[in-house]
Amino acid sequence: MTTALRTHELGKRYGRSRHWALKDCTLDLPTGRVVGLVGPNGAGKSTLLGLAAGMLVPTAGRIDVLGEAPSSGSEHLARVGFVSQDAPTYRGMSVADHLRLGAHLNPRWDDALVRERIDRLGIDPSRRTGSLSGGQRAQIALTMAIGKRPELLILDEPVAALDPLARREFMQDLMEAVAEQDLTVVLSSHLVSDLERACDYLVVLVDSQVRVAGDLEELLASHRRMTGARRPSDVGPAGHHVVTASHTDRQSTFVVRTGGPLVDPSWDATPLGLEDLVLAYLRGDASYERPRPTVEVVR
Amino acid sequence: MIEFHLDSRSGVSAYLQLVQQVRRALRLGLLSEGDQLPTVKDVARQLAINPNTVLKAYRDLERDGLVAPRPGVGTFVTRTLTDNTLAAHGPLRTDLQRWLSKARRAGLDDESIEALFMTTFRAASEEDIA
Amino acid sequence: MIWLTWRQLRLQAVPVAAAVALLLVALAVTGPSLVDAAEDGARSFLTGLSADTFKVTLYYAGIATAYALPLVVGAFWGAPMVARELEARTHRLVWSQSVTRTRWLAFKLLGAAAVTATVAGLLSWALTWWAGPIERAIAAGEGTGPFMVSRIEPALFGARGTVPVAYALLALAFGVLAGLVIRRTVAAMAVTLVLVVATQLLVVSMVRSQLAEPETITTPITEENLVGLMISGDADTIENVMQIQVDTAETGEWELSNLTLDADGERMRTLPAWVADCGGPPPGERAQAGAREACFERLADEGYEQQVTFHPTSSFWTLQWRESALLLVLALGLGGLCFWRIRGDAP
CATH class of the missing domain: 1.10.10.10 (Winged helix-like DNA-binding domain superfamily/Winged helix DNA-binding domain)
Structure with missing residues (x-):
């Protein structure tokens, strides 16, 4: 199995700041996936993606992207597409100029693909990107990133600034590109709903640290909300890893990562949706379990 | 399509x-x-x-x-599902209707019936998978 | 990358280049007539030219443009080059194409440097050619009216020869580095202007005169060569004479110092009050017969001499090359810093 992004105790501090924007981050993201990076604002998502895109230099630890140090040369740059937060474009330059820029600066540029996408988006290539809507600019940025035919596409909050329709169109385009090309995608969002359908791998980042990471189906299958009569202590159901615990005078509710079959009949176990799963990790202070190297690649 | x-x-x-x-x-x-x-x-x-x-x-x-x-x-x-099951629908529906009236007589309201059905259904499916 | 470099530079480059081109056309049109006029009547050449308002204006406009060009290049080409990308965050777009940052910067820097060197080079060459006849006349001691300053003197030196090119390139490097460090276009422009002006002042006041060995002439002070003296106190009660200035036979030179030495060869900070007589009577008073002559005799008797240090007009190109080389080395160093700096965080 190949690795799209591998980090080892990766840490980042900006300038002389004592605050770690990202701390002790160890991840192993497989290729062929759409990886969703979720967390509240300021959790370190942009820092992690910036490090992966080679825009930032690590303060501690190691990071490998497609088996090499980030942006370690033009050939490696050609394999990784990156769209930064707010999808910056040259506002004074036309769409056609941007495409020309892409064609000039990328050896693997797929002009036919790009023209077709722009056509379908219905954007007049002679327009300056400054006069386009936020959604259209995001589409241009995505088109440029896809047009260079990368193996890995890194998108930092690509839809955060878009209205619902533009969001939908962006995700449609992205999913089509994933279907068409042999593409691994890592995208971040502070909204779980953006990622729900698109992602098949999840990383939850809270307070500069990774809380949980793994195959989405596996995570959904292994997490349960368990309700039962009030228990005397915070000790959850035996054999299960407690993510969150809450108690009323009568009832105890645990969100657990199951360690085995749920047999205790005194507990009522229900599955969790993605949103609830993520929320549990955002709220809980459970320590992060290192990724286990048993992830099946679907492709 | x-x-x-x-x-x-x-x-x-x-x-x-x-x-x-x-x-x-x-x-x-x-x-x-x-x-x-x-x-x-x-x-x-x-x-x-x-x-x-x-x-x-x-x-x-x-x-x-x-x-x-x-x-x-x-x-x-490569295969359709129309033939065999449609015929079974009628009797099953009658059974279910009978069960529903039984549940009502036992004092269950719609919500309780639905909850009972869903938990049983889920438990049964999980057993099947296991 | 060449296309992108040009695409982004042209907006700033075209107006500047156009302005310079306009000046070049004016110079090209009027230049030949200057050569002819200088050949026809060397003596009356500058006097005649002084009356030609257009050419006088052109002469000063050329000087002003040559001094302004490094400022414009530094502030409008250099400072925004990276700062605007960082401000609009487009650096993240362009640095995630399949071109390394180092290569990107190399193209942008070299591209801008090539345009800068071309524009500044053409301008300076044209100015040096156009003003050639005027400057030869000034060097020959014919200076008059608006045409008094020799090209080796600070006021003109930076607007002639190769130095303007070197300043423009240095300003470009200052601008790019300021943009990279400050990350704000307007602030980087302001800092660039300050740095360029400060460098120019520093070079003129402290560095340039050291770049070649100046010549020294020691001469007795005579009625013929005395051009002025500075007196402290008022006309009635002269306390002492602060300074004497003499003229040497040299023409078109850059005078560094004009000092009075006593019989022991020591520099005189002040001179006795009687030296004031050498300057003749104060305005509105009648001269005492023989007082001036007596003063010069006494100066000679007591062993006073005047020492003049200067760079002769023949040192012009030596100074030009050396100063240009120094500035270019500095520019290269700053360019190197840009490459070092761009490898850091790009938030």
Whole structure:
């Protein structure tokens, strides 16, 4: 199995700041996936993606992207597409100029693909990107990133600034590109709903640290909300890893990562949706379990 | 050709919804042998959904012998579900109606009936899987 | 990359280049007539030219443009080059194409440097050619009216020869580095202007005169060569004479110092009050017969001499080359810093 992004105790501090924007981050993201990076604002998502895109230099630890140090040369740059937060474009330059820029600066540029996408988006290539809507600019940025035919596409909050329709169109385009090309995608969002359908791998980042990471189906299958009569202590159901615990005078509710079959009949176990799963990790202070190297690649 | 829809509030995973929609279409006769399913790319685009999810749904249907991929062309229906089950629908429905009136007589309201049905159904499915 | 470099530079480069081109056309049109006029009547050449308002204006406009060009290049080409990308965050777009940052910067820097060197080079060459006849006349001691300053003197030196090119390139490097460090276009422009002006002042006041060995002439002070003296106190009660200035036979030179030495060869900070007589009577008073002559005799008797240090007009190109080389080395160093700096965080 190949690795799209591998980090080892990766840490980042900006300038002389004592605050770690990202701390002790160890991840192993497989290729062929759409990886969703979720967390509240300021959790370190942009820092992690910036490090992966080679825009930032690590303060501690190691990071490998497609088996090499980030942006370690033009050939490696050609394999990784990156769209930064707010999808910056040259506002004074036309769409056609941007495409020309892409064609000039990328050896693997797929002009036919790009023209077709722009056509379908219905954007007049002679327009300056400054006069386009936020959604259209995001589409241009995505088109440029896809047009260079990368193996890995890194998108930092690509839809955060878009209205619902533009969001939908962006995700449609992205999913089509994933279907068409042999593409691994890592995208971040502070909204779980953006990622729900698109992602098949999840990383939850809270307070500069990774809380949980793994195959989405596996995570959904292994997490349960368990309700039962009030228990005397915070000790959850035996054999299960407690993510969150809450108690009323009568009832105890645990969100657990199951360690085995749920047999205790005194507990009522229900599955969790993605949103609830993520929320549990955002709220809980459970320590992060290192990724286990048993992830099946679907492709 | 059929079109898929996803209900994000149903709590049913997207992949399962796709499988169910194909099965329903087969059962209702909307799809018959030789019909082509939408390509993975088209479904991914239309629903803004991960293509792996579509692939997984199609592979599930394939394992059940309902569809078969033709490399480079697409996925095609190989068997329909119309014949045998439709006949069984009537008696089952009568049974269920009988059970429902029994439940009402026992004092259960709609909500309790639904909760009872769902927990039993879920427990049964989990047992089946296990 | 060449296309992108040009695409982004042209907006700033075209107006500047156009302005310079306009000046070049004016110089090209009027230049030949200057050569002819200088050949026809060397003596009356500058006097005649002084009356030609257009050419006088052109002469000063050329000087002003040559001094302004490094400022414009530094502030409008250099400072925004990276700062504007960082401000608009487009650096993240362009640095995620399949071109390394180092290569990107190399193209942008070299591209801008090539345009800068071309524009500044053409301008300076044209000015040096156009003003050639005037400057030869000034060097020959014919200076008059608006045409008094020799090209080796600070006021003109930076507007002639190769130095303007070197300043423009240095300003470009200052601008790019300021933009990279400050990350704000307007602030980087302001800092660039300050740095360029400060460098020019520093070079003129402290560095340039050291770049070649100046010549020294020691001469007795005579009625013929005395050009002025500075007196402290008022006309009635002269306390002492602060300074004497003499003229040497040299023409078109850059005078560094004009000092009075006593018989022991020591520099005199002040001179006795009687030296004031050498300057003749104060305005409106009648001269005492023989007082001036007596003063010069006494100066000679007591062993006073005047020492003049200067760079002769022949040192012009030596100073030009050396100063240009120094500035270019500095520019290269700053360019190197840009490459070092761009490898850091790009938030």
